[in-house]
Amino acid sequence: MSFPKKVAVVGANGFVGSRIVELFHLSGLCEVVPVVRGVNALPRLSRFELPWKLADARRPEALADALAGCDAVVHAVVGDPRVIEAAAAALVPAAANAGIRRVVYLSTASVHGQNPALGTTEDSPLSDGQEIDYNNAKVRAERRLFADAAKQSVELIALRPSVVFGPRDRWITTLADELNRGVAWLINGGTGICNTIHVDNLVHAVRLSMSANASASGQAYLVGDHELVTWWDFYRETALGLGLDPATIHQIPMPAFPAKSWLSKLDGLRSSPTAQKLIAQVPRVLKGVAKGAIKGLSPAPEYNSWYLPGVAGPSPAREMVLLQQCAYRLPSTKAERLLGYQPPISFAHGLKGTLDWLKWTRR
Amino acid sequence: MADPRPKTEPVKAALVGCGALAELYYAPALRGIQSAEPVRITTLVDPNAARRAVLSGFFPDARRLSAVDELNQGEADFAIVASPQKFHAAQTISLLGSGVHVLCEKPMAATVQEADAMVAASVEHRRLLSVGLFRRFFPTSRIVHELVAGGTLGRPVSFEWMEGGPFNWPAASPSFFQKSASPGGVFADIGTHVLDLLLWWFGEPESFDYEDDALGGIEANARLRLRFGSGVSGSLRLSRDTAIPNGTRIRFERGSIWFQGASADSVVVQLDGCSHVVRGALHSAPDQAGGVGTGFGASASTYSQCFMEQILNLCRAIRGEEALVVPGTAAAKGMDLIERCYAARRTMSMPWLTPDELAGIERLALSRGTRK
Numbered sequence: 230m231s232f233p234k235k236v237a238v239v240g241a242n243g244f245v246g247s248r249i250v251e252l253f254h255l256s257g258l259c260e261v262v263p264v265v266r267g268v269n270a271l272p273r274l275s276r277f278e279l280p281w282k283l284a285d286a287r288r289p290e291a292l293a294d295a296l297a298g299c300d301a302v303v304h305a306v307v308g309d310p311r312v313i314e315a316a317a318a319a320l321v322p323a324a325a326n327a328g329i330r331r332v333v334y335l336s337t338a339s340v341h342g343q344n345p346a347l348g349t350t351e352d353s354p355l356s357d358g359q360e361i362d363y364n365n366a367k368v369r370a371e372r373r374l375f376a377d378a379a380k381q382s383v384e385l386i387a388l389r390p391s392v393v394f395g396p397r398d399r400w401i402t403t404l405a406d407e408l409n410r411g412v413a414w415l416i417n418g419g420t421g422i423c424n425t426i427h428v429d430n431l432v433h434a435v436r437l438s439m440s441a442n443a444s445a446s447g448q449a450y451l452v453g454d455h456e457l458v459t460w461w462d463f464y465r466e467t468a469l470g471l472g473l474d475p476a477t478i479h480q481i482p483m484p485a486f487p488a489k490s491w492l493s494k495l496d497g498l499r500s501s502p503t504a505q506k507l508i509a510q511v512p513r514v515l516k517g518v519a520k521g522a523i524k525g526l527s528p529a530p531e532y533n534s535w536y537l538p539g540v541a542g543p544s545p546a547r548e549m550v551l552l553q554q555c556a557y558r559l560p561s562t563k564a565e566r567l568l569g570y571q572p573p574i575s576f577a578h579g580l581k582g583t584l585d586w587l588k589w590t591r592r
Numbered sequence: 593m594a595d596p597r598p599k600t601e602p603v604k605a606a607l608v609g610c611g612a613l614a615e616l617y618y619a620p621a622l623r624g625i626q627s628a629e630p631v632r633i634t635t636l637v638d639p640n641a642a643r644r645a646v647l648s649g650f651f652p653d654a655r656r657l658s659a660v661d662e663l664n665q666g667e668a669d670f671a672i673v674a675s676p677q678k679f680h681a682a683q684t685i686s687l688l689g690s691g692v693h694v695l696c697e698k699p700m701a702a703t704v705q706e707a708d709a710m711v712a713a714s715v716e717h718r719r720l721l722s723v724g725l726f727r728r729f730f731p732t733s734r735i736v737h738e739l740v741a742g743g744t745l746g747r748p749v750s751f752e753w754m755e756g757g758p759f760n761w762p763a764a765s766p767s768f769f770q771k772s773a774s775p776g777g778v779f780a781d782i783g784t785h786v787l788d789l790l791l792w793w794f795g796e797p798e799s800f801d802y803e804d805d806a807l808g809g810i811e812a813n814a815r816l817r818l819r820f821g822s823g824v825s826g827s828l829r830l831s832r833d834t835a836i837p838n839g840t841r842i843r844f845e846r847g848s849i850w851f852q853g854a855s856a857d858s859v860v861v862q863l864d865g866c867s868h869v870v871r872g873a874l875h876s877a878p879d880q881a882g883g884v885g886t887g888f889g890a891s892a893s894t895y896s897q898c899f900m901e902q903i904l905n906l907c908r909a910i911r912g913e914e915a916l917v918v919p920g921t922a923a924a925k926g927m928d929l930i931e932r933c934y935a936a937r938r939t940m941s942m943p944w945l946t947p948d949e950l951a952g953i954e955r956l957a958l959s960r961g962t963r964k
Contacts, residue, residue: 269759275812589941
C-alpha cells in the first residue's frame with residue numbers, strides 16, 4: 230500500500246500527536262490535518278501553516294466531519310479512562326463515514342499490565358480487571374475498536390508502546406526535576422526492564438503502519454527501542470546527561486502500598502460506562518450531597534509546628550513501582566516481521582536529543 | 593480633552609467584543625469598580641449574538657449591537673475594545689471619531705502603521721486612547737521602576753525574564769492562532785506586556801537579537817536578547833507550548849529583585865552580602881504617624897485590582913483628574929519594537945529535529961520567505 234496523501238492526526242496536541250504532526254509535515258511525507266478538541270490545543274500546532282480542524286473525538290459525527298477528505302487517520306487522543314473509551318467508540322464509525330480505510334490507533338503495552346508476565350506477546354489474553362484504571366480503559370478501547378473495524382471494513386492497526394520518551398515528554402521533565410531535587414529513586418537496584426521507545430521510533434512505527442499491507446491490519450503490535458534498557462540505565466544516563474551524579478539516586482526497598490481504599494475503588498468504579506449512565510440519572514443536588522458526605526469522611530491532617538526542616542526524600546508512586554518491577558522485555562518481533570519495523574533512533578541518541586530539548590526549554 | 597461632569601454622574605461605557613476576555617476580565621472588573629466609579633454599561637457590541645447574550649447576563653440593561661458604527665451620539669463616554677486584534681484599529685478609530693474615549697486591549701493593533709493611525713485619531717478628535725497594558729499598574733512593576741529611577745540598589749545591570757507554560761486561556765475564537773488574524777504568537781501576546789515594562793524601565797534599546805519557532809505559522813516559543821542604551825542587557829524567553837521556569841530577575845549593582853512575570857504584588861529582594869533574601873507580599877509604606885508599631889500599610893493591589901485600576905485611570909483621566917498611565921503613544925513604542933523583532937527574526941535552533949525535518953524547514957523557508 231502506498232503512503233496516504235492526506236493524514237489526519239486526532240489528538241494532535243499531545244506529546245506523541247504533536248510529534249507525528251511535526252515529523253510528517255516537516256519531512257514532507259504527506260499533507261497533515263491536525264484534529265484537536267478546542268482552540269486551546271492549537272499553540273504548538275499553529276507554528277505550522279496547517280489546515281487544523283476542531284472536533285470532539287468522542288462525537289462520531291463531529292469527528293467524521295473533521296476527517297473528511299483524509300486518506301488515513303492516526304488516533305493519539307489522551308485523557309482519563311472515560312475519554313479513552315468514548316473516543317475509541319467514536320473512531321471507527323467516524324472513519325468509516327469519512328471513507329477512510331486505514332486507521333492507526335495508539336494503544337499501550339500497559340494493556341498487558343505494568344509488569345507483564347514472562348513470555349507475553351500480542352496474543353496474550355488481556356484483562357480489564359487490572360489494578361490501574363488506565364490499563365482497563367485501554368483494554369476495553371482496543372476490544373471495541375477491533376470489533377467495530379471488523380464490522381465496518383476498516384483496516385485498524387493498534388500500536389502498543391510502553392515507556393515513550395522524547396522531547397515535550399512530561400516523563401523526562403518529571404525525572405529531571407526529581408534528579409535535580411535529589412529525590413529520584415529506584416527499587417531492586419534499577420534492574421527492572423524499562424521497555425523504552427523513543428517517540429521518533431514510535432512515529433516510525435506509525436509511518437510503517439500507514440503503508441503496511443492490508444494483511445497486517447486487524448492486529449496489535451508491541452513496539453520498542455532496539456536496546457534492552459534497564460531502569461538504572463535510563464536514570465543513570467539521564468542524570469549524567471544533566472550533569473548530575475547518578476549516586477544521588479536513592480536505592481529504596483520495595484514500598485508496601487496499603488490495599489486500595491474503598492474511596493479509590495469507588496472512584497475507579499465511577500469511571501465505568503455503566504456507572505456513568507447511572508450517575509447521569511442522579512439529580513445534581515443529590516450528587517452534591519453525596520460528594521460532600523464522601524469528602525467529610527476523609528480525615529483532616531493535624532497541624533504540627535514542632536519539626537525541623539527535613540531533607541525531601543523519595544515519594545514512590547504505585548504505578549512506577551509496578552513498572553520498575555518489570556522483568557520482561559516486550560518483543561517487537563511481530564512488528565518487525567509484519568510491519569518491517571526497525572527502530573531508526575538508538576536509545577543513546579534519543580535520550581541525548583530529549584535532554585537537549587529539556588535544556589532548550591530552560592534557556 | 594477633560595470632561596468637567598461631576599463624579600456623581602455615572603460615566604457611560606460600551607464594551608466592544610464579547611469574547612472570553614470580556615466575560616472573564618472586563619465584565620467582573622466593571623462590576624468591581626462600581627464602589628469607586630459608577631460606570632454604566634450602556635452598550636454591548638459583537639457580531640455574534642450568542643456572545644452578546646452571554647455578556648448581557650452581566651449587563652441586562654445594555655443595548656446589544658453588532659457593530660460600533662451603530663452606536664448613537666452620546667451613548668457612551670468611553671469604550672473598551674476587547675475584540676480580536678485585527679479589528680482594534682478600525683473600531684478604535686471609528687469610536688474616537690465619534691467622540692468616544694477608548695481603552696483598547698493589547699496588542700493595540702496588527703501593525704505599527706495601524707497603531708500610529710490610532711494615536712493620530714486620538715489627537716485629531718481630542719479623545720483619550722489608553723491601552724490595556726495593565727502590568728504597568730502592578731506594584732511589582734512600580735517598585736522596579738522606582739528602584740531603577742531612585743538608585744536604591746545602585747544602577748540596573750541586567751535582567752533575565754522567563755515566562756510561560758502550556759496555553760490555558762479559554763479563547764472563544766481561534767483567531768489567536770490564525771496568522772491571518774494575529775500578527776504573531778506568544779511574543780505578540782505576552783511579549784507586548786514585557787516589552788512595555790522594559791521600555792518603561794530602561795528606555796530605548798540599543799540592539800536586539802530575536803528568534804522564534806514559527807515554521808510557516810505563528811510562534812509558540814520566542815527568545816529575545818536586548819541591550820539598552822543605559823548599559824542594561826538581558827534576555828527574554830517566552831513559551832505557550834511547554835513548561836518553562838517562570839521568573840524574572842533584575843540585577844542591580846548592590847542586589848537584585850525577583851518576581852514571577854504575572855505576579856502583581858509579591859517579590860523576592862536580595863541584598864548583596866546578606867545571607868537571606870526577603871520574600872513577601874507588597875504593602876504600601878507605613879504611615880509615619882503610626883509610630884514603630886506600624887511596619888507596613890495597606891496590602892498592595894492584586895492582579896485583578898490592577899486590571900480594574902486601568903479602567904479607573906481612564907475614568908479619572910476623562911475628568912482631568914490624572915494622566916493616562918498607558919497612553920497609546922507608549923504602547924505604540926512597544927509595537928514598534930515587536931514589529932522590528934519580527935522583521936529581523938531568526939528560526940530558533942530545535943535540537944530534536946531530524947535531518948529530514950531540517951531540510952524541510954529550509955524548503956519551507958525558501959518557498960514562503962521570512963515572516964514579517
